[in-house]
Structures are given as C-alpha cells and as structure tokens.
Amino acid sequence: MKRVLFIVVGLILGAPVVGQESFRVELGRDGDTIEDMRPVFLTFETRPLPxxxxxxxxxRYQQLFEVSDEPEVRIDALNRLGNIRDRSGESIGFSPEQEVAVYQQALDSYESILAHGSFTGRLDELLYQMAKAHALTGESEKSINRLKQLVGLYPKSPLVxxxxxxxxESAFASAEYAVAETFYLDAINTAHSSNAGHRAGMAEKARYMLGWSQFKQGQAAWDRAGKTFCQVLQERIPNTSVLESVRDTDADTIDDTLRMLAVMAARQKGGDSLIAWLGGKSELKASHGETGSRRWAYLAFDRLADYYAAQGHFEKSVEVNRxxxxxxxxxxxxxDFMAQIAAVWQLAGDLPKAREAxxxxxxxxxxxxxxxxxxxxEQARWQVLSRELADYFYYRGTEQKQQDVAGYQASFQKAGTYYFGVAxxxxxxxxxxxLAGDAFLQAGNAANALDSFRTAAYDIADYPEAADSGWAAVAVLRDHYESDLESVTAESDRFAMAFHDDPRLxxxxxxxxxxxxxxxLPEVALAYAGKVLLLEHSTTPERYAAWVLIGNVRQxxxxxxxxxxxxxxxxQLMEAETWPELPEGAEQQVRxxxxxxxxxxxxxxxATGKPILAVGHFHRVEAAMPGSEIAIKARFEAANTLLQAAEYSDAIPELxxxxxxxxxHPLAGRIxxxxxxxxTSSGQPLSAANELLAGIDLERDPWSIRLRAAALFHEAGDKTRRNELYLSYLKTGPExxxxxxxxxxxxxxxxxxASMDDPGRLRQEMVAQEMASPWHSQETLxxxxxxxxxxxxxxxxxxxxxxxxxxxxASLDRKQSALESARQHFLDAESLGGEAVRSESLYRRAELYRTLARDLMASSVPEELNELEGMQYQMLLEEEAFPFEEKAIGLHSDNHRRIAEEGYDPWIGKSMAVLARLNPGRYDRSVRWMSWTKEDDDDAS
Structure with a gap:
C-alpha cells in the first residue's frame, strides 16, 4: 500500500506540466496517518489538466514528513520537497527556520538508513541530503565530506x-582559491555534460565564482580570470536584446563581472588586456556584426573607461574609448564612446580637450x-554638441573681434559651420x-551667409525672425555683391514679395x-522709386527720397x-512736417x-523756337527759388531771349x-x-551811344567804347558829339x-x-599818314x-x-613856290588815288603851267625900260612863258590820250576845252564821246 502511494506520486511529479492528453488527479480525504489516506487514482481523459x-x-509531502515514523518515508518525503522546490523555482515547503530543524531531525533518519543498509531509494540523493543537512546544522566539514563521498561514489549522478x-564554495570560503578553481571547473564541466537542465543556472554561478577564484589567486592568474569573466558575460548576455530586459538576479552579476574586468585591466595593460581576454582585435571587430559572439564587449571597454575616470586617470579613460x-x-x-571622451575631459576640467572631443x-x-x-x-546629442561648439566659437570670435585679435574670422567660420550642421x-x-548666416558673414564667407539667411527667411515655416533673416540676405548681396545689381534686385523683390509690410522695404x-x-537704367530706377510711393507704410523721408530720385532721373x-x-x-513733403533725418541744406537743394x-x-x-514760352518759364524760376543765383540768371536769360527774338521793346526794359x-552782379556787366x-537793332543809335558812354570813366579801355559811341552818334546824325569824341581821341596821338x-x-x-569848316591840319595828317603807312585800303587811298x-x-x-x-x-619866286606846292599835292594825289584821280591831277597841273605862262605874259614891263627895251622885254617874257604853255598843252594832251585807255570823264573834257582854245585847229571840233572797249581781235589801233 505504501509502495503504491510513492509510485503514483512519483508519476505525478515526474510528468510534464502539459501533455498530449490531459488527466485529472483526485486525492482522498486527509487522514491522520498515511494508512488513513485514500489511494490516488489517475483518470486519463482528453481534457485539460486540473x-x-x-x-x-x-x-502533502510536508505533512507526510511530519506524521511518518519510518526513516525511509521521511527521507523520501524530504527529497520530494526539495525536487518540487528546485523544479518549480518557488519558495515552498518549510521555511528556512523550519528547514534547519527538519534536517536536524532528518540526520538521525539518514544515519539509521546508512547503518541498516536498507534504503530502497537513490543513495546519491541520500548523501546529498545528508550533506545539506550537515550544512544547515552548521557541520560544514561533514557536509563537504558527504559531498566528496557523493562525487566519488556516484560520478554520474545528476547531483555531482x-x-x-x-x-x-567551501574551498573559496576557506581562501583555498586554487582548490576552489578546480572544483568550480569540475562543477561547470559536470553541469554541461549532464542532462539535468534544471541545474544550468548552477553552471553560470560556478563560472562566475571560478572567475573570482582565479582573481583571488593574484595577477598571475588574472589572464585566466579575465577570460573566465568574459565567458560569464557571454553566458549572461548571449545577445544584445538581453540587455533590454536583464533579470534582477543577473544584473548584479553582470555589473560585478564588468567591474572586475575593469579592475584587472586597469592594473595590467588596460585596453590591451581587455582585447586579449576578449579574443583579440579581429574578434572585437566582428563582435557587433550580425553573427558576432561578443556583442556585449563594448560594455567591458565602457566600464574600464569609467573606472579610469573615477580614479582620476582621465587620459587613460580617453585612450580606452579611442x-x-x-x-x-x-x-x-x-x-557613445566618442561622447564619453568629451564627458571625461569635461569631468577633468580640461575644457579645450573637451571641445576638441x-x-x-x-x-x-x-x-x-x-x-x-x-x-x-544620439542624433539629439549630436545636435546639442554642435550647438555648444557653435555658440562657443561665435562667442570667441566676438571677443577676438572686439579686442582686434587676428584670427577672429576663423572662429566665426567654425561657428557658422556648426550652426549650419545643426540647422x-x-x-x-x-x-x-x-546664427549660421551671421557667423559666416563675420567670417567673410558671404556666399554661405547668404544661403543661410535665405533658408531662415524663406524655407522655415512660422519663423518669427524670418523678415530679419531676409533683410540680412539682402544686406549681404548689397554689401558684398553690389556690382551684381541684378542679383541684389532679385533678392529685394523676393523680400518684398514675402514681407510686403516690413517697414524697411x-x-x-x-x-x-x-x-x-x-x-x-533710368526706367528701372523710376519703377522702383514708384513702388516706394505705392507702399502705404512708406515714411515721409522715404517718400522724399523717392521723389528726389524721380526728379533727378526725369531731369x-x-x-x-x-x-x-x-x-x-x-x-511739399519738407514743408508739411519736420523730421530730424532731413540733411542740412536739403530744402535749398530741392529748390x-x-x-x-x-x-x-x-x-x-x-531751343524749339518758342521764345515767349521760354520767357514765361524763366520768370517762374524766381518763385521756385527767390533771390537765388539761378533765379537771377533766369531773369537775365529772359531778357536775353527777348533780345534774340528781336523783341527789343520788351527786352530793353527787362535789361x-x-x-x-x-x-x-557779374551779369550786370553784360547788360x-x-x-x-x-x-542799335531797334533803330536807336543815339540811345545806344549814350548807353556806351554811361560810366565810361570806369572802363579799362574807355576810348574803344567812346569810338563805338562816336560811330553811333555818326549813325544818329549827331555830328557835334561825334566830332567831340573824334577830336578828343586824335589829341591822344593814336598810332x-x-x-x-x-x-x-x-x-x-x-x-x-567832311564836317568841319577848316580841317586843313586834318587833311595834312590824313595825307601824311596815308603816305607813311604800310597799310592802305581803297577807302583810305x-x-x-x-x-x-x-x-x-x-x-x-x-x-x-x-x-x-x-x-x-621876287614875285616870280613866290609864284613858283606856290606852283611847286600845288603841283606836289597833285602828284601826291596821283600816287594815292592812281587812275581814279589822274585826270583831275593832269588837268590841274596843266592849268598851273598855263596860268603861269599867262601871268608871265600879262606881267607889267618895268617902268625904267624904253619902248624898244619894253618890246624886247615882252619878247623875253614870251620866250619864258612859251615852255610853260607847251607844258600845259602836253599835260592836257596826256589827259586827252587817257580816253583810249580809261574812257572819258569830265576832267578830260575840261582838258579838251582848254586845248580847243589853245590849239583850235586840232581840238576845236564837235565830238561825241562813246564808251568803247577794245576786243582782242579788233584791228583798231
């Protein structure tokens, strides 16, 4: 009966939780003893397990242990309780306090069974339970002996x-680390060769303690310890997904294992030690791949770097990360490793190296x-670090620029580059x-600044400072690409379209x-100036500037x-209100x-033949700018225009x-x-002359003006005033x-x-000057x-x-002297007048001789002469007079002969009349004189 009970229960405990067919377990009512318990029946049905x-x-087993008096039953019940606890993983059965007491009681049963040799169960379990009982009762040495007995007698037992x-563990507790290492290895090897899956966790614990055993043996064993700890991590972290849900029981082990690796590596060769323990660099390179077996390896390096940093070995920490x-x-x-380098230098207080990292x-x-x-x-961290660097270099560049330190542009360039990357x-x-645009701009990188400002202005939605960025883009083009006016204009148009209400537009x-x-390009200029006038928010100064530009272009x-x-x-804008921006003198300039x-x-x-209209415009200039130079000039030009238009009656009063x-005014001198x-042009020469003589004493060359006035007096017929001026001028002795x-x-x-009563001296001067002058004209001659x-x-x-x-x-001498004087004047006249006066000169000279001959013949005979002497005297006079008469006839004849060459004139006629009287046979005839010109083929002689 009892044996059947143990078998049935064993089947229940040994069966899987879920099978192909379900079954139901029914237990009888509890009894006070095992004999009173009803048997267990198994009913196999195709229904779910109960x-x-x-x-x-x-x-139930706990109750069995407590009521049974048989050692075998009690020991078997105790084993069953242990198996249930091991397999379920739950803390069930006796409490720790109860368990100590129970195993104290069980020792007697163990000893009794071993003494009688009547145990029907497995002795390896019995030895194991005895070892456990000794351990719980504080008999460690006996417990270890039983365990050694177990491994010696039953090497294939699942309990080995x-x-x-x-x-x-006992050896480790006793500081027998080499012994502990051996038995931990045996535990690991036995656990791996055993099919007892429920003991796999024990192998992991053994591996962990193996590492500690090796560590405790000193640095000579640390290479073994390092590799062991790496195996521990490999078992606990078979893949990276485990790290996301590490069991609490494993977390401490993993953390402690990593700590030990860091401690050992730090005391040996640092990262190189880790590399060796992890299987070499090639293994590490593959450790993060799809098939990598040590994908947790980075944790070891991370912990070592942390350890160095915690110990203050910052450079070594950085070296491990790198x-x-x-x-x-x-x-x-x-x-993470790259970021940790920066964090380490930050912790060390070495800000330059932190920035470098x-x-x-x-x-x-x-x-x-x-x-x-x-x-x-990590992307968020990248952005944060980039922004930190950008801000730092921007601040640094600002300080350098303020202090006039060379290289500030390089700082701004770096700032711009980092801002650009973040943006x-x-x-x-x-x-x-x-900010990127501003940094690039201060770095002298106008192209990148322009791109950055444009992006901020036009590509980022709902950016509050978009208008300022757009304005900055315009400013970059305006200041750095001013020669590319088309680009500046296009950017301005883009700004205007996007920010049409901006007050800077x-x-x-x-x-x-x-x-x-x-x-x-005035038309384009006018178009943009016109836009200013169409913008409702244009200020008075801006409208003023637009009108000024339009005025200049139109002009x-x-x-x-x-x-x-x-x-x-x-x-009108200037007069409507006062604004401080108005440049000094602007109003005068506009006027x-x-x-x-x-x-x-x-x-x-x-210029287009509208003088009257022109005069009207000239008169309007005064209203635009009273008293100005241009207004004065306009009045002058108004008069001048009238003068040019021959509107003398209007021009004279204007002048x-x-x-x-x-x-x-200087122009007054031209009036x-x-x-x-x-x-003069209007037929008022007298007024013209008076105008010339007004203020004549102030002139530098008054006589030229007086002579002009004299000419005008001559034209006006005022010979008196004319002659006064002429005579005064001649008195100055002009040459x-x-x-x-x-x-x-x-x-x-x-x-x-011509106008004087006795101009004798002037005649002499005229002839004398003409005779002596190297210059002659027909008039003067x-x-x-x-x-x-x-x-x-x-x-x-x-x-x-x-x-x-x-x-x-005596009288003849006087008469001859008078004759010579007259003759010389006539000869002078011929030399001056030539053929024009020769007829008259010949006539007059001939008459001089004829008169002399006549006067000689008519002269009185001296009274003291007698009649004969008187007759002889008369004959002598005739002889003296005859040559003169012949001379006169000769000259008149010369004059007569001029007809053939010069033609007939009155003086020739007079000579012919005289010849007719002197030689009537030859010259006293009726003649009609005709003009005749000899031709080349004329045979006339």
Whole structure:
C-alpha cells in the first residue's frame, strides 16, 4: 500500500506540466496517518489538466514528513520537497527556520538508513541530503565530506555538479582559491555534460565564482580570470536584446563581472588586456556584426573607461574609448564612446580637450550617412554638441573681434559651420540658420551667409525672425555683391514679395532705385522709386527720397515737366512736417533742382523756337527759388531771349530792370552791350551811344567804347558829339599798328574833314599818314587822294593869287613856290588815288603851267625900260612863258590820250576845252564821246 502511494506520486511529479492528453488527479480525504489516506487514482481523459499547484503537493509531502515514523518515508518525503522546490523555482515547503530543524531531525533518519543498509531509494540523493543537512546544522566539514563521498561514489549522478559547486564554495570560503578553481571547473564541466537542465543556472554561478577564484589567486592568474569573466558575460548576455530586459538576479552579476574586468585591466595593460581576454582585435571587430559572439564587449571597454575616470586617470579613460572606436569603427555604440571622451575631459576640467572631443564627435557623424547611423537620442546629442561648439566659437570670435585679435574670422567660420550642421537637421531651425548666416558673414564667407539667411527667411515655416533673416540676405548681396545689381534686385523683390509690410522695404526700394540710376537704367530706377510711393507704410523721408530720385532721373532724361512735378512733391513733403533725418541744406537743394527743372524747360522752349514760352518759364524760376543765383540768371536769360527774338521793346526794359535790381552782379556787366545791341537793332543809335558812354570813366579801355559811341552818334546824325569824341581821341596821338587801326584813324579824319569848316591840319595828317603807312585800303587811298587834290587846289588858288610885279624876280619866286606846292599835292594825289584821280591831277597841273605862262605874259614891263627895251622885254617874257604853255598843252594832251585807255570823264573834257582854245585847229571840233572797249581781235589801233 505504501509502495503504491510513492509510485503514483512519483508519476505525478515526474510528468510534464502539459501533455498530449490531459488527466485529472483526485486525492482522498486527509487522514491522520498515511494508512488513513485514500489511494490516488489517475483518470486519463482528453481534457485539460486540473489546476493543481506545486504548493499543494509540497504541503502533502510536508505533512507526510511530519506524521511518518519510518526513516525511509521521511527521507523520501524530504527529497520530494526539495525536487518540487528546485523544479518549480518557488519558495515552498518549510521555511528556512523550519528547514534547519527538519534536517536536524532528518540526520538521525539518514544515519539509521546508512547503518541498516536498507534504503530502497537513490543513495546519491541520500548523501546529498545528508550533506545539506550537515550544512544547515552548521557541520560544514561533514557536509563537504558527504559531498566528496557523493562525487566519488556516484560520478554520474545528476547531483555531482552541485556537489562540486558546494565543495568549491567551501574551498573559496576557506581562501583555498586554487582548490576552489578546480572544483568550480569540475562543477561547470559536470553541469554541461549532464542532462539535468534544471541545474544550468548552477553552471553560470560556478563560472562566475571560478572567475573570482582565479582573481583571488593574484595577477598571475588574472589572464585566466579575465577570460573566465568574459565567458560569464557571454553566458549572461548571449545577445544584445538581453540587455533590454536583464533579470534582477543577473544584473548584479553582470555589473560585478564588468567591474572586475575593469579592475584587472586597469592594473595590467588596460585596453590591451581587455582585447586579449576578449579574443583579440579581429574578434572585437566582428563582435557587433550580425553573427558576432561578443556583442556585449563594448560594455567591458565602457566600464574600464569609467573606472579610469573615477580614479582620476582621465587620459587613460580617453585612450580606452579611442581604442575601442579604432578597433570597431563601425560599432553601433561608437557614438557613445566618442561622447564619453568629451564627458571625461569635461569631468577633468580640461575644457579645450573637451571641445576638441566634441568636435571629433560632431565631425565623425557629420556626414549624412554618419548622422543617419545614429539613434534618435544620439542624433539629439549630436545636435546639442554642435550647438555648444557653435555658440562657443561665435562667442570667441566676438571677443577676438572686439579686442582686434587676428584670427577672429576663423572662429566665426567654425561657428557658422556648426550652426549650419545643426540647422539642416532640425525642423524649426530658423534661429540657428540665422546664427549660421551671421557667423559666416563675420567670417567673410558671404556666399554661405547668404544661403543661410535665405533658408531662415524663406524655407522655415512660422519663423518669427524670418523678415530679419531676409533683410540680412539682402544686406549681404548689397554689401558684398553690389556690382551684381541684378542679383541684389532679385533678392529685394523676393523680400518684398514675402514681407510686403516690413517697414524697411521702402528704404530698400529707394536703394535699388538709386543703384539702377547709377547703372544708367533710368526706367528701372523710376519703377522702383514708384513702388516706394505705392507702399502705404512708406515714411515721409522715404517718400522724399523717392521723389528726389524721380526728379533727378526725369531731369537727366530731359523730362523737365515731370522733373518739376517730382521736385514740387519733395518740397511739399519738407514743408508739411519736420523730421530730424532731413540733411542740412536739403530744402535749398530741392529748390535749386526745382528751379533748374523750370530753367531747363525755358531753355528747351527757347531751343524749339518758342521764345515767349521760354520767357514765361524763366520768370517762374524766381518763385521756385527767390533771390537765388539761378533765379537771377533766369531773369537775365529772359531778357536775353527777348533780345534774340528781336523783341527789343520788351527786352530793353527787362535789361534795364535787371541792372537796376542787381547792379553788382557779374551779369550786370553784360547788360551794357546787350542794351547797345537792342538800341542799335531797334533803330536807336543815339540811345545806344549814350548807353556806351554811361560810366565810361570806369572802363579799362574807355576810348574803344567812346569810338563805338562816336560811330553811333555818326549813325544818329549827331555830328557835334561825334566830332567831340573824334577830336578828343586824335589829341591822344593814336598810332596805327594795324591795317584796321589805320583805317579807323583815317575814317575819323575823313569824317571830321567832311564836317568841319577848316580841317586843313586834318587833311595834312590824313595825307601824311596815308603816305607813311604800310597799310592802305581803297577807302583810305581815295580819301587821302581827294584831300591831297583839295590841298593842291587850295595851293593852286594861292598860286593864282600871286601877281607878278616888279621886281619880277621876287614875285616870280613866290609864284613858283606856290606852283611847286600845288603841283606836289597833285602828284601826291596821283600816287594815292592812281587812275581814279589822274585826270583831275593832269588837268590841274596843266592849268598851273598855263596860268603861269599867262601871268608871265600879262606881267607889267618895268617902268625904267624904253619902248624898244619894253618890246624886247615882252619878247623875253614870251620866250619864258612859251615852255610853260607847251607844258600845259602836253599835260592836257596826256589827259586827252587817257580816253583810249580809261574812257572819258569830265576832267578830260575840261582838258579838251582848254586845248580847243589853245590849239583850235586840232581840238576845236564837235565830238561825241562813246564808251568803247577794245576786243582782242579788233584791228583798231
């Protein structure tokens, strides 16, 4: 009955929890003794297993142990309880306090069974339980002996592995580490060769303690310990997924194992020791791959680096991190190691090296591929480090620039590069883009600055400072690419389209307009200036600037009416309100431009044949800029325009008014000539002459003006005032130094001679000057010849008036002297007048001789002569007179012969009349004189 009970229960405990067919266990009512218990029946059915807990089964065995008096039953029940606890993994059965008491009681049963040799169960279990009982009762040596007995008698028992483990633990506790190492190895080997799967965890514990046993033996055994601990980690962390859900029981072991590896490696060769324990560099390189067997290896390097850092060995900590990255450059945890380098230097307080490490981290994963390889948290860290570096170099560049330290641009370039890297990997990165642009700009990298500002302005949605960034882009182009005006304009247009309400836009349009004007494209300049006027938020100064630009462009392109309109608007803006930005003298400048536009309209009208319209515009200039130089000039030009248009009646009062209003103006000095011209042209020579003589004493060369006035007096018929000026001038003794001057002086003399009663001296001067002058003209020669003839005629009259009387010699001398004087004048006249006066000269000279002959013949005979003597005297006179008469006939004949060459004139006629009287046979005939010109083929002689 009892035996059947043990077998049935054993079947229940030994069966799997879930089988192909279900079964139901029914237990009888509890009895006070085993005899009272009802048997257990097994009913196999195709139904689910009943829900019987291991705790209920354990309770039954516990009860059996307590009520049975048989050692075998009690020992078997105790074994069953142990098996249930081991297999279920639950703390069931006796409490620790109870268990000590129970095993104390069980020792007697063990000893009894061994003494009688009547145990029907497994003796290995019995020995194991005895060892356990001794251990629980504090008899460690006996416990170990029983375990040694167990491994010696039953080497194939499933309990051997645990026995070895217990023996090893005892040796370890006794500091017998070499012994402990041996038994731990035996425990591990036995556990691996055993099919007792429920003892696999014991092998892991043995491996862990094996490492400790080796560690405790000193550095000579640390290589074995390092490899052992690596195996411990390999068993506890077969793959990286385990790290995400490590059991509490394993966490401490893993942590302690890593700590021990770090301690040993730090005391030996550091990372190189780890490499050796982990199987070499090639094993590590593959440890993170798909088939890598040591994918946890990075934890060892991480713990070693931490250990160094905690001990203050910062450089060694960094070396370990760098060593792992160098060995496994493609490891997914590489970013953590690179970041840890920066953290170590940060902990060490070495900020430059920390920054360098951060820079290495950022650079290592800066490419798109590198950044994509990072986990989300690592990417966030990359962004944080990049931003820290960017901020640092920006601040550094700012300080260097303020202190005028060379190299500040390099700092700003680095800052810009880091900002750029962060910005392109953030969604709402407008501010970072703007900082990148600013840094690049201060680094002198205008191209990158422009790209960054553009991105912040136009590519980042809802960025509050987008307008400022757009403005910065415009500023970069304006300041660094000013020659590329098309790009500046395109950027300005883009800004205007995106930020049409920005208060800076009107000023930008003014700038663009000005630049296009400078480039010689006025139409484009006008278009942008017009945009300023269309913007509602344009300020008064901006509108003013636009109108000024429009005015300048219109004026430059000759659109003076539109220019006047623009300048008028600009002036109205200035007069409407006061604004501090207005440059000093701006109002005067605008007025000057307005006056200039009106003035140019006047000039245009005058040039196109509209003088009256031009005069009207000239008069409007005064209203635009009263009292200004241009207004004065406009008044002058108004008069001048009237003068040019022959509107003398209007021009003269304008000129007079101008001189009266501006007597000291330089233009007033030109009024005299213009008035003279106006008076002269309008038939008022007397007024012209008076104008010339007004203020004559102040002139540098008054006589030239007086002579002009004299000429005008001559024209006006005022010979008196003319002659006064001429005579005064001649008294100054002017000398001819040119043909023109000679003609002028001879003209003056000629006019004086013609209007004076007794101009004898002037005649002599005229002839003398003409005879002596190297310059002659037809006029001066004719005038001088005429005056010489006049003087000859007067001398001839004197000659005629001299009477020959006794004594004849004396009177004859006077008469001959008068004759010579007259004859010389006539000869001078011929030399001056030539053929024009020769007829008259020949006639007059002939008459001189004929008169002398006649007077000789008519002279009285001396009274003292008798009649015969008187007759002889008369004959002598006739002989003396005859040559003179012949001379006269000869000269008249010469004159007569001139007909053939020069033609007939009155003086020739007079000579012919005289010849007719003197030689009537030859010359006294009726003749009709005709003009005749000898031809080349004429046979006339």
């Amino acid at each position: 829900a019987i807990s291991p705790a209920e089964v354990a309770r 592995a645990e026995a070895y483990f217990r023996i090893a 060593l792992f990255v160098a060995i496994a450059p493609d490891h997914p945890r590489k970013a 951060k820079a290495d981290y950022v650079e290592m994963f800066g490419s798109d591929a590198g950044y994509s390889s990072l986990q989300m948290a 392109r990997r953030q969604a709402q990165s407008g501010e970072v883009w703007r 009107p000023g930008l349009m003014v700038f663009v307009a000005r630049r296009w004007r400078e480039q010689g 430059e392109t000759g659109e003076y009416v539109l220019a006047e309109e623009a300048w008028t608007h600009a002036l 000057r431009q307005l006056a200039g536009a009106i003035y140019q309209q006047a000039e245009h009208a005058n 007079i008014s101008f001189r009266k209003a501006f007597p000291d 005299k000539d213009k008035l003279v011209f106006a008076y 001819a130094d040119s043909a023109a001057k000679h003609l002028e002086l001879q003209t003056i003399r000629n006019r004086l001679i 004719a005038w001088s010849a005429r005056q010489s003839l006049v003087m000859g005629a007067r001398a001839a009259a004197v000659f005629s008036s001299v009477q020959l009387m006794q004594p004849l010699a």
